Amino acid sequence: MSAAASHAAHTSPAGLEDWRGVWIAVELERGRVHPVSWELLGEGRKLAAHLGVPLCAAVVGPDESATADACAEAIFHGADCVYVVRHPVLAHYRTAPFTTALTRLVERYRPEILLLGATTLGRDLAGAVATTLATGLTADCTELRIDGETRSLAATRPTFGGSLLCTIHTLRCRPQMATVRPRVMAMPARDTQRTGRIIPETIALDEDDIVTKVLAFIPDAAAEEAQLAYADIVVAGGRGLGGPANFRLVTDLARVVGGDYGGSRPVAQAGWIGLERQIGQTGKTIRPKLYIAAGISGAVQHRVGVEGADVIVAINSDPDAPIFEFATYGIVGDALRILPALTEALRARSPALAAAD
Numbered sequence: 001m002s003a004a005a006s007h008a009a010h011t012s013p014a015g016l017e018d019w020r021g022v023w024i025a026v027e028l029e030r031g032r033v034h035p036v037s038w039e040l041l042g043e044g045r046k047l048a049a050h051l052g053v054p055l056c057a058a059v060v061g062p063d064e065s066a067t068a069d070a071c072a073e074a075i076f077h078g079a080d081c082v083y084v085v086r087h088p089v090l091a092h093y094r095t096a097p098f099t100t101a102l103t104r105l106v107e108r109y110r111p112e113i114l115l116l117g118a119t120t121l122g123r124d125l126a127g128a129v130a131t132t133l134a135t136g137l138t139a140d141c142t143e144l145r146i147d148g149e150t151r152s153l154a155a156t157r158p159t160f161g162g163s164l165l166c167t168i169h170t171l172r173c174r175p176q177m178a179t180v181r182p183r184v185m186a187m188p189a190r191d192t193q194r195t196g197r198i199i200p201e202t203i204a205l206d207e208d209d210i211v212t213k214v215l216a217f218i219p220d221a222a223a224e225e226a227q228l229a230y231a232d233i234v235v236a237g238g239r240g241l242g243g244p245a246n247f248r249l250v251t252d253l254a255r256v257v258g259g260d261y262g263g264s265r266p267v268a269q270a271g272w273i274g275l276e277r278q279i280g281q282t283g284k285t286i287r288p289k290l291y292i293a294a295g296i297s298g299a300v301q302h303r304v305g306v307e308g309a310d311v312i313v314a315i316n317s318d319p320d321a322p323i324f325e326f327a328t329y330g331i332v333g334d335a336l337r338i339l340p341a342l343t344e345a346l347r348a349r350s351p352a353l354a355a356a357d
Contacts, residue, residue, distance in 0.1 A: 016112075016172075016174055018110055019110045019111065019112040019174035019175060020053050020110065020111070020112055021048070021053045021054050021055075021056055021109070021110075021111040021112060021113075022044045022047050022048040022051065022053060022054070022055050022056070022111065022112070022113045022115070023044075023055075023056050023057070023058055023106070023109075023111040023113065023114045023115070023175070024037060024040045024041050024044050024055070024056070024057050024058070024074075024079070024114075024115050024116075025037075025057075025058050025060075025102060025114065025115070025116045025117075025122070025125070025126075026057050026058060026059045026060075026070055026074055026082075027116070027117050027119060027121055027122055028059060028060065028061050028066070028067065028070045029093055029121060030092075030217070031066055033069075033070050033073065034117055034119055034121075034122075034182070035182065035187070035230070036117030036118075036119060036122070036180070036181070036182040036183075037057075037074075037117060038073070038077040038187060038188065038190075039117075039180070039182065039183070039184070039185040039186065039187050039188070040115045040116075040117060040180060040185065041055065041057065041074065041077040041078040041079055041188060042077065042078060042185060042186060042187060042188030043115070043144055043180070043185040044078070044113075044115060045078040045188065047113060047144060047145075047146055047153070048080075050145075050146040051112075051146060051151065053112070054080040054081065055078060055079055055080050056079055056080060056081045056082065056083060056109075056111065057071075057074035057075075057079040057081075057082045057083070058082075058083050058084075058085075058102060058105055059071055059074065059082055059083070059084040059085070060084075060085045060090050060098055060101045060102065061084070061085075061086060061090055061091075062086065062087065062088050062089075062090050062091035063086050063088070064086060066086075066091075067084050067086060071084055071198045072198075073190075074196075075194050075195065075196035075198075076190050076191055076192050076194055077188055077190055077191075078188055078194070079196055080196050080197070081196050081197040081198070081199060082196065082197070082198045082199065083105055083109065083199050083201050084198060084199070084200055084201065085101045085105065085200075085201050085202075085203050086200065087101070087203065087205045088207075089205045089206075089207050089210060090205070091214075092214040092217070093121055093125075094210060094212045094214070095124055095125065095128050095212070096209075096210050096211065096212065097205050097210055098125055098128075099125060099128040099129055099132055100203065100205060101203045101205065102125065102129050103129050103132045103133055104203045105201060105203070106129070106133060106175060107133075108201070110174070110175075111175050112153075112174055112175055112176060113153050113175055113176050113177075113178075114129075114175040114176070114177045115144075115177070115178055115179070115180065116129075116177070116178075116179050116180075117179065117180065117181070117182060118139060118140050118141075118179035118180055118181040118182075119181075119182065122179055123139065123179060126139070126177060126179045129177070130177050133175070134173065135170065135173045135174060135175055135176070135177055136168070136170035136173060136176065136177065137177040137178065137179070138155035138157055138168045138170075138177070138178045138179075139157065139178075139179050140157050140158070140179060140180075140181055140281070141155045141156060141157045141178045141179065141180050141184070142156055142157060142158065142165070142180075142184055142281075142304050143155075143156040144156075144178060144180070147169065150169065150171065152169045152170065152171055152176065153169070153170065153176040153178065154167050154168075154169055155167065155168050155169075155170075155176075155178040156168075158281045158300065158301065158304055164300075165300075181285045182229050182285060183229045183230070183284075183285045183286055183287045183308065184285050184308065186287070186308070227260055228260050228262050228277060228279065228284045228286050229284050229285065229286055229287075231259055231260035231286070231288055232259065232288050232289045232290070233254070233257050233258065233259030233260070233288055233289065233290045233291075233292075234254075234259055234260055234261065234262060234279070234286055234288045234290075234291050234292070234309075235250050235251075235253045235254040235257070235259055235260075235261050235262075235291075235292045235294070236250065236261065236262045236263050236264065236279055236291070236292070236293050236294070236296060237249070237250040237261075237263050237264075237267060237272075237293075237294050237295055237296070237335070238263060238264040238266065238267055238293070238294070238295040238296030238297065239264070239266050239267060239270075239295060239296075239297075240294065240295020240296065240297075240316060240317065240335055241267075241294065241295045241335060241336065242295075242336065243272075244267075244270070244271070244272040246336060247263070247267070247272050247273065249294070249335070249336065249339040249340055249343070250263070250294060250339065252339075252340070252343050253292065253339055253342060253343045253346075256343050256346050256347050257290075257346060259288070259290070261273075261277065262277040262278065262279040262283075262284065262286075263277060263278065263279065263296075264278070264279065264280065264296045264297075264302055265278055265280050265282060265283060265301060265302070268283065279302065279305050279306060280301045280302040280304065280305040280306075281300075281301045281302075281304045281305055282301065283305060284305065285304070285305045285306075285308070286305060286306055286308070286309065287308035287309060287310075288309050288310070289309075289310045289311065290309070290310065290311050290313070291306055291309035291311070291312045291313070292313045292315070293306070293312065293313070293314050293315065293316075293323060293327075294315040294316075294335040294338070294339055295315065295316060295317075295335045296314070296316070296323055297316070297318070297321045297322055297323060298314065298316075298321055298322040298323025298324070298325070298326070298327075299322060300322075302323075303322070303323075303326055307326055311328045311329070312326065312327045312328045312329070313327065313328065313329045313330075313331070314327035314329070314330045314331065315330075315331045315333065315335045315338050315339070316330075316331075316332065316335070317332065317333060317334055317335070318332075319332045
């Protein structure tokens, strides 16, 4: 079910027709680009082709050595040109200087669409940029398309706890902004034969004008533990498992197949698993080659987070569970019996899996 809404804001003094192009803000932090930036370039390529406009990337960083690879990769992943701002104060992410750099670029070149990843950094930056530019921002989108009548960006996102999908149009102001979570969009093919322009831009920034200071960087020791978003195989459990003690059936199967594991929102909220392993609209969005869901009903909130999987295998004792509506294969039965049987069958079928286990 969907609803429609539109942001009411001031019309650009120069006129909407003066805003042209699709831009992706590349998330570069401590020398690494978040993969969601490349996913957005793939989606941006479709939007730009529909509009008949260029696809551009914006890269912000401290110097050429820190930004050179990001600029090249942006072109390899679909950008026609890359606008890059280099300044020493951009060595670490801070809201103020990054907002200044990106908003000045937008004001200078007037892209009609600006997309960012819905990561911790991207959400912070997107909100600050949208507020500064007095434009609309649609967060955590699951679908982006161009409306045929208005030529506006139709940005769809879940609302009311994931029970409804709302499509939002920013009709009266530019740029039209949206954030998209990692793994919602497909990763585009990397083409090293592509060429494009890299355009250095100068933005006036001064360390003395920035209130926040970076005293030290302490990495999150647990940051690499759960890699659900980029796992090829994910096994997940829900309330149908009956209790936290039975969740080992999920982890056992995940270990045997060499995958990662997660769970639905109810089991994460109940403490059966850590919140970093929650799958769904308010958790992780995944696009594995194989997703096995045991005891998960498959409400809209969960479906949004998993429907990008190549193959979905659902195990549920309720033949009317919503998950069977979008699963590739469905098994109606008791997950407490099926999971261990499946684990043993796979372990016996592959000596390599048994040895790894």
